[in-house]
Amino acid sequence: MHPCAIKDFTLTRFQFRRDRVIGDAQVKFDTFNALALELSDGAGHTGLGFAHSMWDAMPSLAALTQTFTTHLWPGLDGKQPGALIHRIERPRGGNQRDTTYGFAEALQIALWDLAAQQAGLPLSDYLGGSRRTSPVYASGLDYHMTDAEFSAFFTRAADLGFTAFKIKVGPDAAWNLHRLDLLRQAVGPQAGVMVDANETWSAKEASAQLHLFHRAGHHLVWAEDPILRTDFDGLKALSAACPWTQINAGEYLDAPGRARLLMARATDIINVHGRITEVMHTGWLAAELGIPVALGNTNLEIGVHTACALPEVPWLEYSFQNYDHLVEEPFRIHAGEIHVPDRPGLGLTLSQAARTTWSAPEPLQELQTGPDCQLFQPRA
CATH class of the missing domain: 3.30.390.10 (Enolase-like, N-terminal domain)
Known part of the structure; x- marks a missing residue:
């Protein structure tokens, strides 16, 4: 053999x-x-x-x-x-x-x-990457936190050097606006802010909520999964109706679905996760179309390798999940950047x-x- x-x-x-x-x-x-x-x-x-x-x-x-x-x-x-x-x-x-x-x-x-x-080779290099770091934003997966827990969490994240933050939003517009206000108090007015609705809204509800946030002075980097994943017409209309922010979609689609989403030009940013082959295929198509790619949550942040290998990735998500103890040396995160180690492959050992x-x-x-x-x- x-x-x-x-x-x-x-x-x-x-x-x-x-x-x-x-x-x-x-x-x-x-x-x-x-x-x-x-x-x-x-x-x-x-x-x-x-x-x-x-x-x-x-x-x-x-x-x-x-x-x-x-x-x-x-x-x-x-x-x-x-x-x-x-x-x-x-x-x-x-x-x-x-x-x-x-x-x-x-x-x-x-x-x-x-x-x-x-x-x-480190996997990012093996995939053709030319960089070893990627910007990373702090994500709380925070919908079920109390206001006090929410504020403490994002204050700590800002203290650790993160400069962009994503929060969960839901159907209640007043509640959503309150959480955005709490976030601004915790991280400051200059921070990058994303919201993730997880398909909570219809297209018209999404437009109303995003206009409300904008009028209140919350200038969003993106709105993630605002409406149903298959509503390509609604996603395109929402992007046109809210030119001050970007629509991020694709998280819930499989690889063929993401290809259809890209070819329909129905999203401003395509969201991918951990399946390396599929992420690279999607990323190559996105690069041809000039559409940015966002790396969502990946187990132990292995997505840093594809983030560093694809030319259209502005951000990788980090959600402070308590599984770092499963590997000997987790990836280093410092001052809002996640680093690929010099070790070959993923650089992770159980x-x-x-x-x-x-x-x-x-x-x-x-x-x-x-x-x-x-x-x-x-x-x-």
């Missing part, structure tokens, strides 16, 4: 309580449910990928392993990651479906990580604590609360 060929895999299951309730006007979550996938080659390299479940705990490790072994491992065993990441397939009929338990995302990330390690203290092979009834986000910890 060639030393670059994949020879083994390891799955690690996680289930622990978040340090706060996160969510938007539609949903809220207090538990982190996830898995880590490690793919090993014959030369001592290990590619790492993550997948998560928002609503339900992952099944047992034994069930995860059986599913992966049956459905995915035959297509990986003995194959070279550099070939797999560039493979173009066209599934049809019943084969046109996502993999179970989020394996598709974990697999894309782990394969790219492994291929970049074999090339001896921590020993993740394999022992935080590993949960079976579904748990009583959960530990994970450590607070490292950026909120006292600095030495």
Whole structure:
């Protein structure tokens, strides 16, 4: 077997309580449910990928392993990651479906990580990037915070050097305006501000709310997912009606849906997440059309690599989620910039604590609360 060929895999299951309730006007979550996938080659390299479940705990490790072994491992065993990441397939009929338990995302990330390690390059460089930092904005996932918690959170984020901030908004215009006022008090009038409605509004409601914010002196960088993801006509009309801000959409679409959104010129910014192959395909098309790309939340902020590889990315989202303890050295964030490490691949290694203290092979009834986000910890 060639030393670059994949020879083994390891799955690690996680289930622990978040340090706060996160969510938007539609949903809220207090538990982190996830898995880590490690793919090993014959030369001592290990590619790492993550997948998560928002609503339900992952099944047992034994069930995860059986599913992966049956459905995915035959297509990986003995194959070279550099070939797999560039493979173009066209599934049809019943084969046109996502993999179970989020394996598709974990697999894309782990394969790219492994291929970049074999090339001896940070993943951003391997993807063709020419920079090692990206601007990052502070996101609270804050809809369910009290006003006091909200103000304390964003004050702390501003103290840490963030210069742009995104908040959740909902159907109540007065409540939304109140939160924007609280944010301005916490971070100052010069800060960049984004709002995320998570499809709460209709097109006319969105226009009314955005006009209200603008008249109140809140000049937004963007409004994210203001209306239904498939309402391309509404998104275009909203962009035209609110020329002082940008419309950010695409988060909830799959790769073909994002391509249709871009080709319809129905968004000012396209929102993508963690599936590296799909992000790059979307980013290439966006670059051809001159449309910026926003990197939303990605597990352990692995999106910094695609953010640094694509020419149209102005921002990456950081939401202070308490999972940094799962890796040995999280990505460094300083003065509103996130940094790609010099280490090859992703530059992340699963921590020993993740394999022992935080590993949960079976579904748990009583959960530990994970450590607070490292950026909120006292600095030495």
